[in-house]
Amino acid sequence: MTTAQKPTGAVGKPLDRVDGKTKTTGAAEFAAEHTYPGLAHAALVHATISRGRITALHTDDASAVPGVITVLTHRNAPPLEPVPKTSPLDLSSMVSGTSVDYLQTDEVYWDGQPIAVVVAENAAAANQAAALVRAEYAPSEAAVDFTGAEANARPQPSSPIMPAGAKKGDAEEALAAAPVALDLRFTTPPHNHNALEPHATVAVWDGDRLTVHEPTQAIDWFRAHLAARFGLPADDVRVLSPFVGGGFGGKGAVWPGTILTALAARATGRPVRLALSREGVYRTVGGRTPSIQRVAVGASHDGKLTALVHTSVTRTGRVGGFPEPVTTQSQHLYAAENILLEQKLVRLDLLPNIPMRAPGEAIGTFALECAIDELAYELDIDPIELRLRNEPEANPLDGKEFSLRTLAESYRQGAARFGWHERTPEPRSMRDGRWLVGMGAASAYHPAGYFTADITVRLSADGTVLVRCGFQEIGTGGATAQAQIAADALSVPFQAVHVEYGDSALPKGPFAGGSMQTATVAASLLEACKKLKRSLRTMARRTGGDSHEEVLRRANVPHIEAKVGSSTQLGRKSDQARFMLRLARDRRRWVRASTGAHFCQVRVDPDTGEVRVTRWTGVFSIGTVVNPKSAVSQLRGGIVMGLGMALSEETLVDPRTGRIMNPSLSEYHIPVHADVPPIDVSFLGTPDPTMPGGILGAGELGITGVAAAVANAVHHATGKRVRDLPISVDKLL
Structure with missing residues (x-):
């Protein structure tokens, strides 16, 4: 850290994490470690074709395994509400990993799709029985070869959140006229999520109220999705996720295991646990799309870029998937005179892809930065010097x-x-x-960038501070960072701040993605702290006192509290509208x-x-x-x-x-x-x-x-x- 930022309080100091001892001593309870009286265990049965219909399911052998409670299929599963339609005006609508109505249809959309759930008294019986379920299919023609489908790629739809391309000048013409030019092809393969903690769910019903223990990056969005699928008010769903053993994007969507665990718990009247094996994660949790990229660069002999072309082909699934902003960095990194950026998609009969750490930029920078290095050799210019010669003063x-x-x-x-x-x-x-x-x-x-978040901050007469926000701790030290920010904002010791998080019963937290959670929570936290200090100043004018504690004691008030955000439906819509308006305004002003x-x-x-x-x-x-x-x-x-x-x-x-x-x-x-x-x-x-x-x-x-x-x-x-x-x-x- 340079002298540009000198720590004067808690912010900027390398403090130990507040959850460090809990995790290193094994006291932290992750999702699969929660237990309830009468807990049953579930295992998934996966489809073995990529597209088609189930014509028969043989479950008698599975049902005969000692300890098996039930085998749920599309023939006997309780009904579910359809998957909500996605809308950029409601970000929580985008949390579904796929659009499939699990166990509500005989259709198969990818190899690995769950087609049955076995519920048993113990995990061994559930897994043994799941291996005995046999399915017969009427397969349909499936498109599964990404490279072979390249010719079928279509332009990626644009949205306010994710533009799909950009253009300045005539890059192809400038490329053809450039004194030095390269036209290169790059490919990256699919990647799968391998978080230390595989996906797991514990679901329990209390009448029509559902509680789910889940390692998630989106507590509030999970709650909204579960409420929609089970036809419940959001307040009747509670999602608990105090510890997450790695997210990286894979835990940012609701996958089949979550829905089917809750469905099994409703069908059996028992608490149910489903802990995916590593293979189960690969079969039911999306990973990173493969890519085919073209990067073409043209330059003068002194290294000034005259043309930059960056195009990509990626894939989504026929039943979902998230487009990758592969060319994002190419909009901003180099001062090229002419720029052409295009992103295309193919839809395949595969498990839909999902964002994976730095979606788009992780694979996009590979192609772009290799091409720039190759151009440096072609020009006989040091690769760093070439980058500095093309460093833009404003967005290119x-x-x-x-x-x-x-x-x-x-x-x-x-x-x-x-x-x-x-x-x-x-x-x-x-x-x-x-x-x-x-x-x-x-x-x-x-x-x-940053989202919106609700938060409450309570300052007590004993000098302690309680921060409450339902954000996620996915391994980044979020609670520690927010405690540091609150300590400085209220001029209290770091040790005096306690942060509650990881629970949908708390004020609505943001999605932990896009590297935006810390800034998002900090925005609301700093606003709440300002409100608290204004209340203290008003109180101090009446009572006197030099410190927080003295002011509150003289006023005979045990604590004061400030809130940001609203828990009402209207308030949530207002938050969403504020976010979209700020996003549009900020994009017009700067990068x-x-x-x-x-x-x-x-x-x-x-x-x-x-x-x-x-x-x-x-x-x-x-x-x-x-x-x-x-x-x-x-x-x-x-x-x-x-x-x-x-x-x-x-x-x-x-x-x-x-x-x-x-x-x-x-x-x-x-x-x-x-x-x-x-x-x-x-x-x-x-x-x-x-x-x-x-x-x-x-x-x-x-x-x-x-x-x-x-x-x-x-x-x-x-x-x-x-x-x-x-x-x-x-x-x-």
């Missing part, structure tokens, strides 16, 4: 102001910390014994984003093609750094996730059947400790004046640009360009 597309733009400084500081000056420019020119050594760099980029610079060193075995990442430096601009300890952890985690994306992660989908062929960590390879180098993370620490508390967001920034930095380093080491992830041994030999 429309001239809007950047709310904070310090990317050039990140490169300057990072190059010095990393020792970029020791790099010789020619590929295969650096060695360490028998190992080829390479250095690569790439830009990190992620948009910033907000977290940025950073990655520096990677690799060693490559020239005989075996083995790649080892041996050193990493990242310098980031995330606005105000509320807690450097947790922020460093978030960014390091993103970098590690990016190393997996670069070198090993790949979901293998059978192009004939649509079945995932490697649905476990024994076959889907994520980085382990031996794969992770020392990672040096630092911050510029400059607050963004347009954001609450100056906070931009850190969670997703770290992964963006990582795969490109690795690929660029591998090229420097070996002279080989790998444009198709992952960078596996066979592509280097």
